[in-house]
Amino acid sequence: MHKILALWAVPRSTSTAFEWMMRQRGDLDCLHEPFGEAWYQGEEPLWHRYQLGEKTTPGLTLDSVWADIRARSTKGPVFFKDFPHYINHMWDAEFLSHFTHAFLIRDPAKTITSMYKQWPDFAEGEVGFPEQRALFDLLTALNGTPPPVIDSDDLLEDPHAMTQTFCEAVGIPFLEEALNWEAGGDPSAHSWWDGGSFHSNLANSTGLAPQPRKYISITDAPDRVKQVHRRMKPHYDHLYKHRLTH
Numbered sequence: 227m228h229k230i231l232a233l234w235a236v237p238r239s240t241s242t243a244f245e246w247m248m249r250q251r252g253d254l255d256c257l258h259e260p261f262g263e264a265w266y267q268g269e270e271p272l273w274h275r276y277q278l279g280e281k282t283t284p285g286l287t288l289d290s291v292w293a294d295i296r297a298r299s300t301k302g303p304v305f306f307k308d309f310p311h312y313i314n315h316m317w318d319a320e321f322l323s324h325f326t327h328a329f330l331i332r333d334p335a336k337t338i339t340s341m342y343k344q345w346p347d348f349a350e351g352e353v354g355f356p357e358q359r360a361l362f363d364l365l366t367a368l369n370g371t372p373p374p375v376i377d378s379d380d381l382l383e384d385p386h387a388m389t390q391t392f393c394e395a396v397g398i399p400f401l402e403e404a405l406n407w408e409a410g411g412d413p414s415a416h417s418w419w420d421g422g423s424f425h426s427n428l429a430n431s432t433g434l435a436p437q438p439r440k441y442i443s444i445t446d447a448p449d450r451v452k453q454v455h456r457r458m459k460p461h462y463d464h465l466y467k468h469r470l471t472h
Contacts, residue, residue, distance in 0.1 A: 227299040231396055232325040233307040234361060236354035238340035239332035240378045241307045247389070247434050248305050250404040255298050257306035260291045265312040272312075274349035288313060296324070303398075311357035319368055326396050327365055329358065331465045332378035334458040335442040342451050350454055355461040362465055377469045385434035387472040395470060406433035 231254070235241035242258070249256045265272045268286040298304050307330070334355060341348045366372045374395035381388045385405055393400040409432045444455055 227296065227324070228301075229303040229397070230295060230299050230325050231303065231305045231328070231398070233305070233328050233330055234310050234358060235307055235330040236309060236332065236337055236358055237352065238337040238344070239330055240382065241330050243431070243434065244330060244381070245305075245307045246407070247385075247404050250407050251401050253401075254303050254305040254398075255301070257295070257298075257304065259308050259312075260295065260306055261288055261308045261312040264288045264291050274351045275347065288316065292316075292321075309354045309358075310361040311351065311354045314357045314360065317361065317364060322365065322368065327361075327373040328392065328396050329362055329373060329375040329465060330378060330381075331358070331375060331462055331469065333442065334455055334462050335444050336378075338451055338455050338458065339442060339444065339447060342448070350457075353454060353458055355458040359461040359464050362468075372468045375465050375469045377466060379439050380469065380471070381434070382437040383439050384436060384472065386436075388470070389434070391470050391472045408432065 233241065233244065235244075245256060245258060248254060263283075264286050265288070266276075267281050267283050268288070269282055269284050270287065271280065271282060295304060295306065334353075338353060341353065345352075362373065362375070374392065376388055376392050386402070389405060390400045444452055447455075
């Protein structure tokens with residue numbers, strides 16, 4: 227098998243923008259949350275808010291997704307971004323040994339307020355921080371060294387340097403030209419959720435350009451958002467201590 231590069235993120239962490247940049251490279255078979263599609267829309271959905279009548283896809287399972295990824299990797303290197311909480315019951319040393327792992331983290335004040343805006347009824351089990359930390363800690367224990375971690379704010383503040391650092395950490399060449407693209411792309415073509423409706427900003431973008439660091443206050447957020455934030459922040463802080471710098 228060729229390299230299978232897995233970027234483990236959480237929802238609303240700018241991971242699709244990172245994925246879009248990786249697609250511009252042209253040297254990787256890129257997949258958009260393949261395990262997530264089965265978790266939400268497979269023949270046996272596992273998401274917390276599932277109700278009878280929601281969309282399901284016969285034959286689509288976490289096992290079929292994994293079989294597809296393995297098949298793709300026999301033809302060339304594969305990149306996918308996904309969320310660890312979709313497959314935490316699948317983690318074992320043999321399964322995890324097939325991947326080159328990396329993590330993308332983002333301040334939970336930003337991810338949780340964004341989730342609340344998109345899906346006010348989101349379940350706490352969809353937020354993903356505890357599982358992201360658990361997978362990071364497991365891989366650190368199995369391999370003796372922590373896998374690479376990039377923080378979304380660092381990436382957006384200096385995309386060139388952070389992407390170069392990321393590429394070096396995971397053993398792929400840095401392709402500077404992948405940081406820029408033509409506006410009018412269609413990320414929804416690769417998104418199985420709601421036609422990619424929340425990727426409109428990405429579709430109008432022209433690349434990963436430096437952005438000033440922004441801070442989000444949850445002082446005026448709904449109590450539920452504050453409660454979830456209190457529980458998620460320690461997991462983010464744990465990974466943040468290990469983030470790559472340049």
